[in-house]
Amino acid sequence: MSNQRPDGVTPSQTVGPYFKYGLTPNGEYEWNDAFTNNLLTPDVSGDRIRVEGKVFDGDGAVVVDCMLEIWQADGQGRFSDPQDKRALPNSSFKGFGRCGTDKTGGYAFDTIKPGSVPDPDGNPQAPHILLAVFARGMLLHLYTRIYFDDEAGNAGDPVLAQVPADRRATLIATRQTGNAYTFDVHLQGDRETVFFDV
């Protein structure tokens, strides 16, 4: 390996239409899944939830060849990563999941409700899940956040506060019956999801 400083990062390219057999085979192809849409582990503590929804393009058509990845803290707001110096992992919860959309553009994750994570000033952020969106036609993935409509902390969340009020709802999953939340992703258009420049 050279010790020269590289010119810059390797540019992103689209995940394309054919990632499924390699990244999300999910029993439809013989390759094994490194990750699935089920983040639950037997020993995990916290409220078990399902987050589900559909992905739409600028015409309102469902996106059937999309890959979604989530990253989140555990129920106590700690990340399963040694870079989180506060972390005292008490379970095998990894906090990472991956799901390909189906023929209806739908996806679902089974996970736990994350706890609150501090912002760089130490102020609490409302519980949220990071979501990365990849698809054919997307040369670079998009980042957004999934908040929850039954969290009082949303009102004081420093990230939501930066989002124009009329677009904030695009970041908030709505509770259905039982433990399910709905969160649709609109890549473009009147209902376009807020994406973050991070």
Added chain:
Amino acid sequence: MTLLYPLQSLAAHPARLSPDYRSTVKRSPSRPLIPIRHTLSELTGPVYGHETVREHDNDLTIQAKGEPLGERIIVHGHVLDEDGRGVPNTLVELWQANACGRYVHVVDQHPAPLDPNFTGAGRTQSDASGYYKFITIKPGAYPWGNHHNAWRPAHIHFSVFGHSFVSRLVTQMYFPGDPLFPFDPIFNSVTDEKARMRMVSSFDLENTKPEWALCYRFDIVLRGQSATPMETK
């Protein structure tokens, strides 16, 4: 080690709306992205156990009963951060077409043969120095419907994680000197030539194995810089 992820690093990437690649037109946001400060959520990322990668997952030529057809190749390199330090123990996933330019994916209807001995999926973990290595088959070019007589240059899809969720990268590795480069809107969506060439592997004679396989080197540079800039020599 504390790493920073300045937004300037993102300038190397393609514009999300790149109309020559038609599918971007309805799949790119029309409103500006909202900048936010990086919090722990952005600055951490998944860590994998050894169960994620099995022993031969990086050799795509021994996954089936027989050997796949095509030109056997070695693809290796380092996963690096922007300061040139190796990114250790990070997951590298790969998927590709077979030697004829056909994917196993059911949606791929290109009239080229499937190879019963080639799936085209692999994964590995970089070692302590960031080094990774795959053995595979050189993929073929394939047609796509973007425009009249559109063909993708031969490429291998890569997915890499890195130190944090914001260092996540999905890209494509190309082969040096491909005559299809000037005509491919996905390759040319990266408008800066130097940046574009970072997606092109280099032929590696030194690590080519006599009587066995050509070797290509592909270093993958992820976001992440030291908090204090490194001295450049």
